[in-house]
Amino acid sequence: MQSKEQILDQLYELIQPYSEQSIVLSEQTRIMDDVGLDSMKVMELVMQIEDHFDVSVPLNILPDVTTIGEFAIHLETLLKGS
Amino acid sequence: MTILLEKFRPLEEKRAALVACSGEDPFHVIVERVVSATESVVNGRQVIMVGTNNYLGLTFDPDCVAAACKAIREEGTGTTGSRMANGSYAAHVALENELAAFFNCPAAIVFSTGYMANLGVLSTLTGAGDVILMDADCHASIYDGTRLGAAQVIRFRHNNTADLEKRLQRLGEQSSRTLVVVEGIYSMLGDCAPLREIVDIKRRYGASLLVDEAHSLGVLGEHGRGLAEEAEVEDEVDFITGTFSKSLGSIGGFCVSRLPELEHMRYAMRPYTFTASSSPSLIASTRQALQILSHGVELRTKLWDNATRLHQGLTEMGFDLGAEISPVIAVKLPVSTQEDPTLLWGELLSQGVYVNLVLPPAAPGGSPMLRCSLSAAHSPEQIDVVLEAFATVSAKLQLEHQT
Numbered sequence: 001m002q003s004k005e006q007i008l009d010q011l012y013e014l015i016q017p018y019s020e021q022s023i024v025l026s027e028q029t030r031i032m033d034d035v036g037l038d039s040m041k042v043m044e045l046v047m048q049i050e051d052h053f054d055v056s057v058p059l060n061i062l063p064d065v066t067t068i069g070e071f072a073i074h075l076e077t078l079l080k081g082s
Numbered sequence: 083m084t085i086l087l088e089k090f091r092p093l094e095e096k097r098a099a100l101v102a103c104s105g106e107d108p109f110h111v112i113v114e115r116v117v118s119a120t121e122s123v124v125n126g127r128q129v130i131m132v133g134t135n136n137y138l139g140l141t142f143d144p145d146c147v148a149a150a151c152k153a154i155r156e157e158g159t160g161t162t163g164s165r166m167a168n169g170s171y172a173a174h175v176a177l178e179n180e181l182a183a184f185f186n187c188p189a190a191i192v193f194s195t196g197y198m199a200n201l202g203v204l205s206t207l208t209g210a211g212d213v214i215l216m217d218a219d220c221h222a223s224i225y226d227g228t229r230l231g232a233a234q235v236i237r238f239r240h241n242n243t244a245d246l247e248k249r250l251q252r253l254g255e256q257s258s259r260t261l262v263v264v265e266g267i268y269s270m271l272g273d274c275a276p277l278r279e280i281v282d283i284k285r286r287y288g289a290s291l292l293v294d295e296a297h298s299l300g301v302l303g304e305h306g307r308g309l310a311e312e313a314e315v316e317d318e319v320d321f322i323t324g325t326f327s328k329s330l331g332s333i334g335g336f337c338v339s340r341l342p343e344l345e346h347m348r349y350a351m352r353p354y355t356f357t358a359s360s361s362p363s364l365i366a367s368t369r370q371a372l373q374i375l376s377h378g379v380e381l382r383t384k385l386w387d388n389a390t391r392l393h394q395g396l397t398e399m400g401f402d403l404g405a406e407i408s409p410v411i412a413v414k415l416p417v418s419t420q421e422d423p424t425l426l427w428g429e430l431l432s433q434g435v436y437v438n439l440v441l442p443p444a445a446p447g448g449s450p451m452l453r454c455s456l457s458a459a460h461s462p463e464q465i466d467v468v469l470e471a472f473a474t475v476s477a478k479l480q481l482e483h484q485t
Binding site: 038039040041043046047050051054055056057058059060082 | 213234236237239249252253442443
């Protein structure tokens with residue numbers, strides 16, 4: 001079972017290439033507003049995350065996700081269920 | 083201005099920048115006069131329309147026009163309500179029966195638009211506990227349908243059957259409660275789904291399959307039934323959705339199924355139940371067009387000849403196109419180009435050729451596109467005019483000719 005911290009570290013690695021300004025990522029970083037992903041890129045990122053963690057990530061969670069930390073909480077739940 | 087409208091300011095600024103750059107607004111084109119199925123007057127100029135999806139060119143077919151006029155005279159301009167509340171006109175039911183017979187299916191439901199067909203079916207067929215597994219390049223109506231429903235939504239990489247299988251595998255037992263959604267011909271790139279492989283995968287995992295044949299109806303298959311017919315897998319496709327607004331030249335949508343229980347779903351679909359039904363003239367011209375489409379071998383031959391002529395010409399000019407010849411031809415502009423896509427689009431318009439400008443994020447793969455759609459009604463001479471116009475774009479992009 002992966003801890004939230006472990007999940008976060010992997011998320012930072014997956015999201016970092018999307019940041020054109022190479023900003024420092026944290027739990028509070030907003031995926032669209034701070035990293036600069038548009039809605040299409042967010043969905044691309046979801047597929048990458050699915051493959052990395054080998055888990056299904058329904059698009060339905062996206063309206064509830066603003067920050068990387070919120071994404072990690074959802075992933076933790078999904079990984080527990082899989 | 084109310085604060086509610088403030089959020090659209092950036093969008094308006096982008097649009098204004100596009101107009102300032104080309105002097106034309108590519109997303110607010112006014113068709114001042116329609117000359118024929120292939121020509122219109124746009125911004126004071128008569129232009130060849132190569133972006134209408136009017137694949138069989140039936141919008142001015144004399145029999146379709148006559149059928150629509152007769153229906154208006156006999157049944158009026160509109161139905162003024164939904165089929166559930168106001169009742170179905172006999173012609174609505176007749177069209178459903180004719181669609182069912184055309185597809186050799188026991189069930190058919192007609193919707194007021196193709197968008198609403200996808201909205202209705204995708205929001206209702208699957209519910210809580212079910213999964214929609216869709217190709218990433220699916221149309222907005224499919225995305226919106228999934229948002230209206232309660233199923234989990236997962237995407238697989240465009241036309242990538244290994245990616246589809248990996249995602250189905252990951253779903254485990256839920257795979258039998260999964261609806262795989264693909265399109266016959268994808269509207270932006272004009273490529274086809276690898277349907278035989280997809281059918282094989284869905285069968286192995288016990289999933290259901292929906293194919294949106296919006297751009298392939300009348301275009302693919304010996305009888306024009308679309309990709310499922312062309313790929314000889316009609317018995318394995320559970321649901322087909324489509325539209326009347328492309329090859330049938332009117333407005334409306336449909337769902338047919340090899341499963342008679344589709345009928346049970348009719349009044350459970352809010353986008354079916356709570357909207358006005360199609361007007362008599364639309365139903366009448368669609369019925370006539372369906373007759374023509376089902377015997378339309380000659381029209382399909384003309385359409386594919388035109389597609390081949392344009393595809394070959396553009397390939398020789400060095401444009402980056404989809405690999406397959408298709409009635410939808412996407413001219414991908416190099417991401418590195420310094421030329422503004424809007425200016426190139428305006429250049430084509432000034433030379434009498436209207437195509438669709440597709441900009442990221444709407445453009446798959448992130449490169450801007452000049453999207454063409456062919457019609458059986460185009461003449462070879464018109465295609466040559468289109469090619470001449472593209473030659474100037476090719477020169478601006480300094481593409482290397484391949485001949």
